[in-house]
Amino acid sequence: MLLHVDEEITFRKLEILLAFMETGNLARAAEKLEISTVSVHRALHSLETGLRCALFRHEGRNLHPTDAAQALADVARDVLRTMSEGIRATREVAGYSSDRIRIGSLYSLTSRTVPRLIMGLKLRKPELHTELVLGSNADLLQKLRDGAIDAALMAVPEGTADVESEPLFEDDIRFAAPVGSPYSGQKEIDLAACAGERFVSLSEGFVTYSGFVESFRVAGFTPNVVMETGDIFSLMNLVSGGVGYTLLPGRVWGVMPQNVQLIPLQPRYLMRQTIALNFLRTRERDPNLLALLALCRTSKAELA
Structure with a gap:
């Protein structure tokens, strides 16, 4: 009727x-x-x-x-x-102007960037409840488009006209090796000289995985990857245990196992990630996102 x-x-x-x-x-x-x-x-x-x-x-x-x-x-x-x-x-x-905000993040940002943002947001909007969702760049982008999260702290996605990104900081990929390894005393790593080594890596979909693949493409060989994992902390533990070497972003330096060191790559292998706050353009007037965006803009020096 x-x-x-x-x-x-x-x-x-x-x-x-x-x-x-x-x-x-x-x-x-x-x-x-x-x-x-x-x-x-x-x-x-x-x-x-x-x-x-x-x-x-x-x-x-x-x-x-x-x-x-x-x-x-x-x-x-x-x-x-x-x-x-x-x-x-x-x-x-x-998800518009509710009393909660769902923030997606890469695992590697949970030691410094995420806690600082959540604490800053709590000071600005005490009534706002924050929910944290962890995943790879690919996972978070899909969740963002599906409406499962409101914003994502991750690398700037390529070819995404529907996503607005506010850059926070840039990070370089480095060579991760156990202390005392044959590479410990080197100031820079020539990846081309590592063709016979075993490596561990993140699974496909992580921005660090993309940098890993591109660096070895420049080095001219396909690395012998003996194990893949779905989070960066497990990856660091694999390096610590001597399972293999890997490439890691510099931002994890403060949370690595004590017996793992990060060594710069030679400039020709250098891969740089731009970490940003990402959200859908259709949500750009959401008051909660505007508060988070303002916080990011005023706190960039503290987030790296």
């Missing part, structure tokens, strides 16, 4: 009706709504036109509501309350 409401009956006019019913006076209703008395009168008259029945009795310049006006006012309160709750619920489903 198709429900039809006359176009003369709008939410705004119902709001005006309720203001008039509560104040009992055109002038006071107009003052409450910050509109003119004429606008209040026109809205009430328009409701009568749409309903095709009288809502008020005219006594001189005064309007007195009828029982019909009271009946409409009772319904209007329920309608406006329901619609207001519906709008709030709809925005929460879309």
Whole structure:
């Protein structure tokens, strides 16, 4: 069954009706709504036109509501309350201006960048609850597009016109080796000289994996990868245990096992990551994201 409401009956006019019913006076209703008395009168008259029945009795310049006006006012309160709750619920489903924000992050950013941002956001918006989701660059980009997260702290994705990125810092890929390995005393690593070594790596989809592959392409050989893992902390432990060498971003320096060191690569193998706050362009006016974006812009020096 198709429900039809006359176009003369709008939410705004119902709001005006309720203001008039509560104040009992055109002038006071107009003052409450910050509109003119004429606008209040026109809205009430328009409701009568749409309903095709009288809502008020005219006594001189005064309007007195009828029982019909009271009946409409009772319904209007329920309608406006329901619609207001519906709008709030709809925005929460879309993640817009809810009381929580879901932030996606690379594992490697959880030791410094993520804690600083969460603490800063808590100071700016104490009522906002933060949910952290970890994953690879590919995972986070998909979650961002699916609406599973509101923003992603990850490398700037390529060829994504639908994503807005606010760069935070740049990071270089380095050679990771156990302390005491044959490479420990070197100031720079020539990857071409490592063709006979065993390596461990992150799985495909991580931005560090992309840098890993590109560096060895420049070196001119395919590395002997004996094991892959899905998080960077496990990768560091594999290096610590002597399973193999790997390439890691410099940002993990402070959380590496004590017996693992990072050694710069020769300039020709250097791969640089730009870490950024990423969110969908369609969400760029979300108040929660705007607060997070402002925090990122003022805290860049502390996030690297």
